[in-house]
Amino acid sequence: MAAAETSERTRDALRAAHLYYMQDLTMEAIATELRTSRSSVSRLLSFARETGLVDIQIRSPLEVPGQLAATVRARFGVTAHVIPVPDSTSDVDRLERVALSAARTLTSFVDSNMAIGVAWGSTVGAISRYLTPKPTHNSSIVQLNGAGNTQTTGIAYASEILHRFGSNFDADVQQFPVPAFFDDPATKQMMWRERSTRRLLDIQARLDLVLFGIGTPLAEVPSRVYMGGYLDEPDYTALVADGVVGDIATVFYRADGSTDGVAMNARGSGPSFATLRRVPRRVCVVAGVSRLPSLRGALAARLVTDLFIDETTARGLVA
Template identity: 90%
Template sequence: MPSPDAPERTRDALRAAHLYYMQDLTMEAIASELHTSRSSVSRMLAFARETGLVDIQIRSPLEVPGRLAAAVRARFGVTAHVIPVPDSTSDVDRLERVALSAARTLTSFVDSNMSLGIAWGSTVSAISRHLTPKPTHNSSIVQLNGAGNTQTTGIAYASEILHRFGSNFDADVQQFPVPAFFDDPATKQMMWRERSTRRLLDIQSHLDIVLFGVGSPLAEVPSRVYMGGYLDEPDYSALVDDGVVGDIATVFYRADGSTNGIAMNARASGPSFETLRRAPRRVCVVAGISKLPSLQGALAAGLVTDLFIDETTARGLVA
């Protein structure tokens, strides 16, 4: 429940933002006009940005991120958002900075009467923590792949991510309560014939946006699929034998983007790449050079329309 002074706080933040961004007043001048302190003005402006009252966009065609974004677009045909991050930054901090930028921009992609498909994982979890509130109506957040394994149902982990998105956009949440990987492909096929499951599969095939990271067994920030008890030693061996470089929503692929003949995919709960490509906007978020092989495979598969990527990894991508 919002605090009693929420409307007053919003009003003050709006006034401070207008004076700062539209009238070019200094924080000292705003503090004087509003009869408050400079630190209070700083908090008002931060509140305005965090709650979506202010939308800041940066376009830098002549700077390094702008040149890298143009190079990625020319080579791969995707819209790239290159986030400046020092090379010395740890992969944990790198992910947080990229996730923050992706979350701020994602808000402008989502609107009323839209459906957003979510592939849970470390990257999307980080994005969910930085979302800027934007109320919509008749919109939905859809889970793309199951989260259960032999150790946990996965419901708590996946639903926390989904409900952050749902609360942020005032959207209905559609969960997908199945295992991440079935023990037997035949069990999956039977489950996929159930009407309740077919309803979710139909929703997944008509999404407006999909949001995903790329899973990688090599990443310094471990991908959830590879560290959450979802795979055992025979599974890892099978992935190596099949030349797998990564996964998206628990569907594995090779460096050329192909998925055919990969044994694990017959047991995976995630949507086929054909289904993903039906979504008009497909947002991929990647942080860390160790995920470069996985990203290259996703690009080869034609799965990405919008890419959020740190500057170091972007340089490696276009090198």
């Protein structure tokens, strides 16, 4: 689409949106005023929503999701966004609906001069597909953990997710080109002393916002780290022996949120939980009751400030 045509459509979409949302005109009335059809007005309003010209927010403490959100906040001290999803919905569709809602709201969290940490994975990948454009300046999208393994560098997969965030927010992208897990903890320690790696670690230590999903081997939509060739049989045996219930950015933890003594973490490339807790806003997105044990561990670790969760899983959390 040519720039002039795009500009004209944006102008028309803004006018239609103002008439519809601010002046309460019907689509028929708007069509008459703009001398176009009702279907064209509908497309203009959709364009306004999809491109971020219009930001729709719903706040109601009266319906069940609102009540659940209040209960989650009171019990766990986090701001909850409960997304209505029928119990019969598959985990695949559940994730898509939660990811869409999270992506729409995430735009309001992001602003200029921010460093935003992103943990690649199935959940964050879904969110990246629904982002609404919001131009910022002097902002950075920072990869939280490495993505390489013995089968792939992981660069193509992780960079696609990061690129979507960077494009949507006009932000610089800082990739972290290291393995998800090192073979030897000593190799990791040497790599962490390199100046090029130190630069990324220093950026991670000054983040304004982090976005992550919760990894678990039990979900209907498997976590990327458990299905992408990152772990072998001895690794799974070690995780079971250490009582692990999940991971965030390839850092594994137990049901009480503890990470001390989890052998795999000495080889992992993700940020420590102490580093994550220093980030002012920590956005966690969860879909599916199979992730409840992992979610409870993350809440016990005090890693979450904002939680996006489907209604069924939220009921299970507070049951």
